[in-house]
Amino acid sequence: MTDTRSNIAFVRKDPIPPSPPPAAETGIIKWVRENLFSSLANGALTILALFAIYSFLQFAMPWIWNGVWNTSSLSACRDVLDGKTGACFSVLSERWNQLLFGFTYPSEFYWRPALAFVLLFVAAAPVLFIAYVPRQALLFTAIYPFLAYWLIWGGTIWTPVFALLGFVAGYVAFDRLVKQSFFIAAIAAVVAAGLVWWIGGALLTPALSPEVPALTAVASRDLGGFMLNMILGTVCVSLSLPLGILLALGRQSDMPIIKFICVIFIEFIRGVPLITLLFVANVVLAYFFPPGANIDLILRVIIMITLFSAAYIAEVIRGGLAALPRGQYEAADSLGLDYPQAMRLIILPQALKISIPGIVNVAVGLFKDTTLVSVISMFDLIGMIRGPILASTEWNGVYWELMIFAALLFFVICYGISQYSQWLERQLQTDHH
Amino acid sequence: MESGIKPRHTGRLRANGDDYHMTTTMTDPPRASFRLSSLFNDTRYRSYTFQLIALILLCASIAYLYSNLVENLRAAGLNISFDFLREPAGYDINQRPIDYNSQSTHLRASIVGMLNTLIVAVLACVTATIFGVAAGVLRLSNNWIVSKLMAIYVEAFRNVPVLIWILIIFFVMTNALPAPRAFRGEDPEASMVLGMFAFTNRGVYIPGPEFTNPLFASAAMNWLLVIAVLVASWFGARALSRWAASVQEATGNRPTTWYYTAAIWLAPVIILFALLGLTFNFPELSGFNFQGGIQLRGSLIALWFALAIYTGAFIAENVRAGIQAISKGQTEAASSLGLRPGRVMNLVVLPQALRVIIPPLISQYLNITKNSSLAIAVGYMDVTGTLGGITLNQTGRAIESVLGLMAFYLVISLSISAVMNVYNNSVKLKER
Numbered sequence: 001m002t003d004t005r006s007n008i009a010f011v012r013k014d015p016i017p018p019s020p021p022p023a024a025e026t027g028i029i030k031w032v033r034e035n036l037f038s039s040l041a042n043g044a045l046t047i048l049a050l051f052a053i054y055s056f057l058q059f060a061m062p063w064i065w066n067g068v069w070n071t072s073s074l075s076a077c078r079d080v081l082d083g084k085t086g087a088c089f090s091v092l093s094e095r096w097n098q099l100l101f102g103f104t105y106p107s108e109f110y111w112r113p114a115l116a117f118v119l120l121f122v123a124a125a126p127v128l129f130i131a132y133v134p135r136q137a138l139l140f141t142a143i144y145p146f147l148a149y150w151l152i153w154g155g156t157i158w159t160p161v162f163a164l165l166g167f168v169a170g171y172v173a174f175d176r177l178v179k180q181s182f183f184i185a186a187i188a189a190v191v192a193a194g195l196v197w198w199i200g201g202a203l204l205t206p207a208l209s210p211e212v213p214a215l216t217a218v219a220s221r222d223l224g225g226f227m228l229n230m231i232l233g234t235v236c237v238s239l240s241l242p243l244g245i246l247l248a249l250g251r252q253s254d255m256p257i258i259k260f261i262c263v264i265f266i267e268f269i270r271g272v273p274l275i276t277l278l279f280v281a282n283v284v285l286a287y288f289f290p291p292g293a294n295i296d297l298i299l300r301v302i303i304m305i306t307l308f309s310a311a312y313i314a315e316v317i318r319g320g321l322a323a324l325p326r327g328q329y330e331a332a333d334s335l336g337l338d339y340p341q342a343m344r345l346i347i348l349p350q351a352l353k354i355s356i357p358g359i360v361n362v363a364v365g366l367f368k369d370t371t372l373v374s375v376i377s378m379f380d381l382i383g384m385i386r387g388p389i390l391a392s393t394e395w396n397g398v399y400w401e402l403m404i405f406a407a408l409l410f411f412v413i414c415y416g417i418s419q420y421s422q423w424l425e426r427q428l429q430t431d432h433h
Numbered sequence: 434m435e436s437g438i439k440p441r442h443t444g445r446l447r448a449n450g451d452d453y454h455m456t457t458t459m460t461d462p463p464r465a466s467f468r469l470s471s472l473f474n475d476t477r478y479r480s481y482t483f484q485l486i487a488l489i490l491l492c493a494s495i496a497y498l499y500s501n502l503v504e505n506l507r508a509a510g511l512n513i514s515f516d517f518l519r520e521p522a523g524y525d526i527n528q529r530p531i532d533y534n535s536q537s538t539h540l541r542a543s544i545v546g547m548l549n550t551l552i553v554a555v556l557a558c559v560t561a562t563i564f565g566v567a568a569g570v571l572r573l574s575n576n577w578i579v580s581k582l583m584a585i586y587v588e589a590f591r592n593v594p595v596l597i598w599i600l601i602i603f604f605v606m607t608n609a610l611p612a613p614r615a616f617r618g619e620d621p622e623a624s625m626v627l628g629m630f631a632f633t634n635r636g637v638y639i640p641g642p643e644f645t646n647p648l649f650a651s652a653a654m655n656w657l658l659v660i661a662v663l664v665a666s667w668f669g670a671r672a673l674s675r676w677a678a679s680v681q682e683a684t685g686n687r688p689t690t691w692y693y694t695a696a697i698w699l700a701p702v703i704i705l706f707a708l709l710g711l712t713f714n715f716p717e718l719s720g721f722n723f724q725g726g727i728q729l730r731g732s733l734i735a736l737w738f739a740l741a742i743y744t745g746a747f748i749a750e751n752v753r754a755g756i757q758a759i760s761k762g763q764t765e766a767a768s769s770l771g772l773r774p775g776r777v778m779n780l781v782v783l784p785q786a787l788r789v790i791i792p793p794l795i796s797q798y799l800n801i802t803k804n805s806s807l808a809i810a811v812g813y814m815d816v817t818g819t820l821g822g823i824t825l826n827q828t829g830r831a832i833e834s835v836l837g838l839m840a841f842y843l844v845i846s847l848s849i850s851a852v853m854n855v856y857n858n859s860v861k862l863k864e865r
Contacts, residue, residue, distance in 0.1 A: 035577035042576045049578045257484040261491060271846035272839045273803035279821055279838070283831035287505045288498045368594035375810055382596060399604040407593045407601075414592035 063087050073394035091398045092405055095389055099405070102224015102379050103388050109154070109218065113227050116148040120234065123148075128420065131427070142167075145238075152223070152231070154215035162200030166193040182340035220296040224379035226409060228298075232380075233367040236305040240366075241359070243306065244313030245352075249343065251314065252321050262314070269311035274369050277304040282376040301373055309366045316358030320351035353428050360421035364414045371410075381406050515837075517828045518543070524823050526814045528730060531653070539824050546819030547841060553736050553815065554802040560741035561801060562794070565748025572753055583749065590746035595804055598739040603811045606731030610634045613722050631716050631723055637734060638716035641727040646710035655709060662701050669697040732813035740801050748797050755790035756782070788860045795853045802845055816841055 023029060037043040066086030070093065071077040077088035092099070101110055123144035126137035146160035170193030177185035223231065250262035269277075281300040289295055324347060332342035352359075374383035385402045389395050472482045506512060518540040525535050530548040533541055572583035590598070613633045615621060625631045631638040647655050673690055681687040716726030759782050767781040768774075808815040809822055816838060825834040 035575065038575060042574075045574070045576050045579050049576075049582055052582075255480045255484045255487075258487050261487065267847075268843065271843040273806040273817075273842055275806040275809065275817060276821065276835060276838050276842065279825075279831075279835050283825070284835050287502050287832065289505075290501055291504050291508055364592070368592075371594040371596045372807070374596070375807070382594075382600070386600070397608075399601075399608060403597060403601050403604065407597050410594055410597065411589065411592045415588060418592070 059085070069093050074396065074398055087401050088398055089401055091389070091395050091401055095384075095395070098225060098384055098389065099381060100225045101227050102222065102384060104222040105218060105224065105227075106216070106222070109216065112151040112154070112215065116151040117227075117230065119144060119148065119151075120230075128424075150215065152227075153218055153220070155217040156214045158200070158204070162197060162204070165200060166196040169193055169196040182338070220298045223298065225384050226381045228373070228378065228380040229367070229370045231298075232302065232305060232370040232373065233363075235302055236309055236370075237363045237366055239302075239306045240308075240310035240313055243310035245317055245348070247310060247314035248317035248321060251318055266311045266314050269308055270315070274305070274308055274372055275375060277308050278372060278376050280304055297376075297378065301376075301378070305366065305370070309362055312362045312365075313359055316355050316362060317351060319358060320353075320355035321347065323354050324350055356425060356428070357421055360417060364417050367414060367417075368410060381409070511829075513832060515833055517824075517830050517833070520828075522819075522824065523827065526819065528733065528814055539820075539828070542824060543816060543820040543837065546814060546816035549813065550802070550805055550808070550815040550817075550841075553733060553740070553808065553813065554798075554805050556737045557740035557744065557801045557805065558798045560737065561744040561748055561797070564741055564745030565794075565797075566752055568745060568749035569752025569756070572749060573756060587746045587749050590743050591750075595739060595743040596807055596810060598743050599735050599807055599811055602739045603731060603735035606636070606735055607634050610731075613718065616718050616723075625716075629715060631718075633723065634731065635722065636728045636730040638723045638726045638728055640713040640715050641725070643712050643714045644709040645712055646708070648709065659702065659705060662705050666698050666701055670694050673697060730813070732808070732811040735811050736805065736808050736813050740804055744797050744801050744804075747800075748794060751790055751793040751797070755786040758789045759785050791860070792853060792857060795849060795856070799846055799849050802849070803842060806842070 020026070024033065036046045062085045064087060066081065066084050067089040068077045068080050068086060069089045071080055071088070071090040072094060074088060074091070077090055081088075097107065097110060101113060105113070122137075123141045126133045126135070126141050143164065146164045150157060150160045170189035173192040174185045174189035177188050247262050247266060250258050251266065253259050253262075278301065281304040282297065285300045285304070286295070328346060328350065329342070332346040337345065371380060371382045373380050374386060377383070377387075379387055385406060389402065390398070467478070472478050519538050521536050522539045522542040523535050524542070526533055526542060526545050526549075528549055529545055530552060531541075531545060533545045568583045568586055572580050572587065574580050574583075610632050611634065613631075613635060616624065616631065616633070629640050644652070644655050648658065649655050673693055677688050677690050714725045716723045716728075718724075763781055763785065764777055767777040772780065805815060806817040806821075809817045812818070820834050820841075821838045825831055828834075
């Protein structure tokens with residue numbers, strides 16, 4: 001035994017430390033090999049893409065870097081640039097207020113829509129982040145539409161106050177009676193709200209000396225700029241959601257007449273472009289109002305855009321209703337729930353959850369489509385750019401800066417909304433995979 | 434079962450006495466006789482009540498709106514009549530697929546507009562499909578930088594209004610490109626691409642095909658003949674591939690047919706072109722403008738490419754979703770059957786992915802057609818620009834014009850939906 005052991009010249013006592021992986025199989029080199037140059041075609045694509053990025057940056061970087069922010073006209077800006085490539089961002093800084101608020105909104109009242117915009121986030125937070133914000137904050141959300149209306153349009157405070165009181169009366173009546181019957185409660189709510197509106201609007205407001213707590217009134221035609229896009233987008237999405245739910249339920253209903261009405265309405269609206277509906281709002285709708293009624297263009301546009309998006313939201317929600325397993329409907333029936341209870345407590349919560357991505361898509365599309373009102377000569381952001389700003393002698397010819405600004409503004413908001421919806425989907429995911 | 438449950442409708446149950454015991458527990462409650470309150474409380478009658486109320490409300494609101502309309506029209510001294518369509522339009526249209534001059538009727542102006550809508554819609558659909566499929570496939574590429582670039586493309590174009598893209602491209606076309614006079618002189622600032630294409634701020638000039646030896650007087654008829662020959666070739670090619678399939682069924686060997694297919698597609702149309710004497714008319718600078726060839730106006734190109742790029746971003750997402758919807762097991766199963774990668778794609782993945790991709794693709798085509806009404810923002814004379822724009826403003830016939838406009842788009846939408854339904858039924862999974 002000792003012999004053999006002495007014949008062995010060397011015995012390793014401890015294990016060899018692992019040698020580092022080959023340079024090509026580790027870290028950044030491996031990543032580059034696998035993700036950028038995995039094959040000849042891939043390498044060519046990478047080089048092509050890099051070249052495209054390089055040539056874009058080579059033009060865009062000096063353009064942004066040399067940008068001029070503080071001149072009063074295009075010619076002054078060109079003088080400052082002195083032949084260099086550069087952007088005239090001064091059109092944005094000089095026309096900032098016009099781009100945001102339109103060109104006839106009284107400048108001393110800019111704080112009002114600005115405040116309404118900031119409060120929008122406060123009001124939206126309890127709805128958007130329902131799990132993280134105390135429920136009491138929903139009270140402010142309920143008040144917000146009336147507050148925002150008062151801030152933006154001004155006028156006597158009694159109009160929004162009585163409008164709000166009408167809704168409160170309707171809600172109280174509904175809440176009292178809903179245990180007995182949904183339909184009696186709904187009718188009672190409508191009656192109570194109508195009563196309050198009638199008493200408040202026709203009897204009390206004239207007696208209440210409307211001047212006292214009032215903001216200076218601003219006419220609807222003075223609204224413009226990005227504010228107009230925001231107003232149209234938020235108002236129409238919020239109004240079209242309940243309308244869309246009703247239409248979807250109507251289309252799924254067993255009652256042939258109601259189903260028929262809903263199908264015709266939805267298919268008609270979805271078959272025509274929004275522009276034709278805006279034409280209707282602009283030149284046709286006035287014929288259908290009672291003679292002498294002078295309805296604002298902005299209100300007519302809100303009506304038509306709301307109907308438009310309600311039809312699309314109805315289709316999305318119909319998809320959600322159809323995707324629910326049959327058993328959910330049967331379970332609700334076997335619990336003895338009547339139709340409104342089954343819908344409110346069992347079906348709609350699930351169907352709406354399934355429909356969230358679709359609804360957000362419609363909302364984003366609708367917000368983008370609010371730019372179409374510039375076609376019927378309303379001065380929204382695009383209308384402002386194409387009309388008063390590009391037509392002015394100072395800024396005739398500044399296309400890129402303005403259009404990129406508008407594109408960026410819309411991108412930030414739309415991308416933000418779609419990111420939020422993805423987050424919400426993850427939050428609401430209750431099934432386990 | 435002989436429990437305390439007392440059957441109520443004993444008469445009916447005794448009639449089929451055999452299953453008396455089975456049905457005891459399933460008896461209906463007694464049918465209450467009809468009372469007025471059961472119109473609201475009884476589910477048997479409630480739906481009739483609601484439908485009746487809905488119908489009455491609908492009729493009442495229609496009657497109300499109609500009476501308003503009649504009263505307003507009378508106050509304005511107007512009536513509803515489509516006679517204005519037969520009057521001369523009196524305005525020019527800068528892109529005329531059919532003969533039109535300012536003395537033609539409003540109806541003809543509307544038809545020119547409709548054709549222009551269809552032209553830009555078809556061009557944009559084809560281009561958007563190409564962009565969308567390329568971007569959707571490249572976004573799934575394992576090349577990091579390319580997939581990220583495509584993600585940026587999709588997100589940037591989906592989240593910005595299409596009107597902004599139309600205007601940006603229109604500004605590029607009208608302001609960034611050289612004027613035709615820049616092409617003049619010994620050492621011009623601009624020159625034609627390949628001597629055939631001229632990119633100017635008045636539009637893009639491309640060579641136009643012409644027949645020196647036409648069979649019919651009107652150019653459209655000659656082109657219809659070409660299309661007819663192509664359709665015939667399509668039928669021929671299909672018959673050939675059916676024959677090849679039947680041979681394969683019978684013998685197991687598929688005959689090589691690609692050169693026959695190529696001949697069927699190319700030979701007749703080339704012979705026809707030779708008969709008709711096809712030549713190309715190249716654009717040339719004469720005076721202050723280009724003459725000859727086909728002029729694609731800046732408005733057409735802006736609308737075309739903006740719609741194509743914008744919708745392409747949506748199609749890219751559909752294509753990506755469609756390919757990702759096919760489970761990896763399908764690819765692996767096909768490979769384990771011994772199919773080559775190309776055949777895996779053609780025979781297994783693509784037919785299944787198309788079932789997911791095509792329905793949203795068709796609704797994107799519908800969106801393109803509807804969005805093409807934005808032409809009015811850049812002055813492209815589509816149907817919204819003629820019937821809904823100048824005709825409406827000149828005649829003041831708002832209701833009739835908007836109705837006509839809606840009818841046109843509705844017909845297109847409904848026919849595209851019909852095509853989609855036929856397709857959906859044909860590819861529906863055959864479940865047994």
